[in-house]
Amino acid sequence: MHPVGQKMKSLEIKAVTDNLDTVLDFINEQLETMGCTMKNQIQIDMAVEELFVNIAHYAYKGGVGKARILTGEDTGSREPGILRITLIDWGVPFNPLEKKDPDISLSVEDREIGGLGIFMAKKVMDHMDYSYEEGRNILTMTKKVC
Numbered sequence: 001m002h003p004v005g006q007k008m009k010s011l012e013i014k015a016v017t018d019n020l021d022t023v024l025d026f027i028n029e030q031l032e033t034m035g036c037t038m039k040n041q042i043q044i045d046m047a048v049e050e051l052f053v054n055i056a057h058y059a060y061k062g063g064v065g066k067a068r069i070l071t072g073e074d075t076g077s078r079e080p081g082i083l084r085i086t087l088i089d090w091g092v093p094f095n096p097l098e099k100k101d102p103d104i105s106l107s108v109e110d111r112e113i114g115g116l117g118i119f120m121a122k123k124v125m126d127h128m129d130y131s132y133e134e135g136r137n138i139l140t141m142t143k144k145v146c
Contacts, residue, residue: 008072008084015056015067015089023052023069027085030071034083036145043124044083044143050117051087051096051139059091059137066090074142081146082126087139094137095130097122 011026013019027048031041048069055067067089074082096118122128125141132138 008070008086011069013067013069015052015059015065015091017053017056019056020049020052023048023067026069027071030073030083031145034073034081034145036083040143040145044085044145047121047125047141048085048087050121051141054094054096054118055087055089055091055137058094059089061092079144081144083143083145085141087137087141089137090135091137093132095132096139097128097130 009026009030011023013022024045027044028041031044036044052067052069059065059067067087070084070086070088072084073080074084121141125143127142129140130138
């Protein structure tokens with residue numbers, strides 16, 4: 001059911017919001033092969049959408065650049081059914097994990113604008129890791145999907 005040694009699949013695409021559906025289709029194709037639950041798929045789609053749209057809007061300071069998405073089962077994990085997604089861009093350095101979580105105890109009117117989507121992505125994924133290497137933002141997320 002889960003091929004051992006499965007390689008990561010890669011998609012390189014212009015980092016524009018019009019390509020979001022292509023990115024989600026790419027991710028969901030992997031989720032189907034892993035037998036992902038609908039609840040997990042919705043959560044993963046939300047996280048990927050938030051992070052890809054952030055790349056499209058902010059990474060290239062109003063210009064258009066590219067994004068690379070890698071996905072596959074984390075075969076290095078000790079347990080099966082762990083999905084790994086890596087988002088890479090060549091934009092300005094930005095670690096979304098350093099963004100302060102919004103104070104969700106405040107009313108919407110009293111809360112600072114921004115940060116809620118990244119906060120939700122961090123909550124639904126099991127693990128997220130960021131690095132900046134050779135001019136690239138590299139954000140890796142994992143989640144047990146089955």
